Amino acid sequence: xxxxxxxxxxxxxxxxxxxxxxxxxxxxxxxxxxxxxxxxxxxxxxxxxxxxxxxxxxxxxxxxxxxxxxxxxxxxxxxxxxxxxxxxxxxxxxxxxxxxxxxxxxxxxxxxxxx
Numbered sequence: 816x817x818x819x820x821x822x823x824x825x826x827x828x829x830x831x832x833x834x835x836x837x838x839x840x841x842x843x844x845x846x847x848x849x850x851x852x853x854x855x856x857x858x859x860x861x862x863x864x865x866x867x868x869x870x871x872x873x874x875x876x877x878x879x880x881x882x883x884x885x886x887x888x889x890x891x892x893x894x895x896x897x898x899x900x901x902x903x904x905x906x907x908x909x910x911x912x913x914x915x916x917x918x919x920x921x922x923x924x925x926x927x928x929x930x
Contacts, residue, residue, distance in 0.1 A: 859882055864878035
């Protein structure tokens with residue numbers, strides 16, 4: 816009888832519900848700009864999307880909406896060499912990141928990741 820009880824308890828322990836892993840918290844804008852080695856966002860800019868995925872590697876996706884006249888100066892201040900081209904750069908913290916910047920109208924999307 817004791818053996819049966821031990822077996823049942825072992826089976827129940829194996830079926831225990833484990834809590835889901837918490838999602839990676841979204842970085843704040845300052846962290847995202849620093850991670851992607853971007854210039855400060857102009858005052859008239861708004862964040863449309865800000866997501867982060869972490870693990871062994873980190874991926875930050877940032878979409879901002881700027882007045883059309885502010886897009887080129889912000890990209891230049893951020894050191895973006897060409898839209899759609901992947902850049903390999905070191906961010907201010909010394910991490911080597913890869914970033915790609917695309918623009919559609921006044922929306923600029925930056926994807927930056929480490930490997």
